[in-house]
Amino acid sequence: MAKAAAEGAGSEPVSGDQSTRTPAVRRKPSINDVARGAGVSYQTVSRVITGSPLVSATTRARVLEVIAEVGYRRNKAATALVTNRSTTIGIVTDDSPRYGPVATLLAVESAARAAGYGSAVVGVKEPYDQSVPEAMGSLGDAGVDGIIVIAPLRTMAAAVRQVHTDVPVEMIAAGVSSSAHEQLFTFSENQELGARMATQHLIDLGHRDIAHVGGSMAWFDGRVRKQGWESALREAGLPQGFYAEGDWSPLWAYHLGLRLVREGVPEAIFAASDHTALGLIRAFVENGIRVPEDVSVVGFDDIEGCDVFLPPLTTVRQDFPALGQASIAVLLGSIEGVEVDRTPIPPTLVVRSSTTRHRRS
Structure with missing residues (x-):
């Protein structure tokens, strides 16, 4: 036993095949x-x-x-x-913290990931004639397969149209028609239809004095929502009610609401955003104006919490996941050289407790 131990000391074990066998790699x-x-x-x-x-x-x-x-x-x-393709899509977005651009960005990035693409996101700000070309140029240098530009502002869209790239460029801008430039095309949700639906809802409830508390006309969203309000009233044979242009914020809407309390509250209001509606409702309630008994209010966006506002807010819901998926499909169709349906995504009217039938005096 001692001899065997001595012979084995300092030597590698060689008995069996286990020491030299390489595990199979799948x-x-x-x-x-x-x-x-x-x-x-x-x-x-x-x-x-x-x-x-x-x-x-x-x-x-x-x-x-x-x-x-x-x-x-x-x-x-x-x-x-x-x-020779990067499997990456470039996304250029305005650095606005507003609900619409942020929700669109998240939806587009998620849809790109589901389609097997990574995303390179670049935020831009004024002056757009400098920041937009720089952003799109950097994405082009990175070898992206295509670029989606979330362009809520007219000045930003104008800058995009001046940039020439070697890859397809899709611009998400409400109510904007496609450019004649073969590499640039547009897509959006049908926000004008949403505004018409909101206004028609108030008309169907018997309201005739319908105001619009709008968003900024520097935004495509503000312009098309105003157009939808105007179209619905015109088709119903009703005169345009009170109109005011704002900055989308609840604070601006709150102060406007106080003004309406002093000057006269209309029968019904279509607010350009849920935040705008929220500011109005606070001003009314603080001054004894009941919603919806004294004034019906409709918002736009269906932000989280609308269903627990006091009262729960009637609003227009934008389908951001569908917008993201369709936007990616349209861009990939352009990359593949295939025409894809570019019909704008329709919104949905969500009726809650902030609107009611007009009570004739």
Whole structure:
């Protein structure tokens, strides 16, 4: 036993094969494995992964099922080398903290991620004729596949139109028609329709004196919401009621509400945003004006908490997730050279307790 121990001292164990056997390493599934499993080409698998509209629903479902079965995960660096595409979408957005631009940004980024794309986000501010070209130029230098510009302001959109890029550019701007420039096109939610719905709701309740407490005319949103109010009144044969242009803030609306208390409160008000409606309602309630018994109020946006306002606010709900998904589909269609439906996303009227039928005296 001592001799055996001495012979083994200082030497590596050699008995058996366990010491030299290399554990088997399972190869990561490739895009070709997915293609074989689904019975399609690797190009089709790539289109499914990137959210291309060129794939039928049946094929897309089959490919996604195989992806889940084999546990495939795309290597974005390898994809970029093979396709000469970065699998990244650039997003340029105004640095406004307002609800609409922020909600749009989050929806677009989420939709891009769901389509298999990363996002490079650049915020811009005045002067736009300097910040916008710099932002779009930096994204172009980074090799993005396309750029989405969230442009709520007219001056920002004007700056975007002056920039020429080598990739498709989509501008989200309410009520703006597409440019003749082949690389720039527009998409949006139909906010004018939302304003018409809000105003028509008040008309249907029997109101005839319908005011509009609007947003800034420097914003596309403010312009199209005012246009919707005007159109609904005109089609109903009603005169335009009181109108005031503001800055979207509850504080501005609160002070305007105090003015209306002094000068005369209309039967009904379509407010350009929920925050505007909130400021008005506070001014009215503090001065004994009941909502909706004395004045019906409709907002726009359906921000979180509208359903617990006092009273719960009737408002127009924007479908930001649908807007984000459609915006990404439109951009990817342009990247793929395929025309995609660009019909603006319709909003929804949400009726709550801040509006009621007009009580004729």
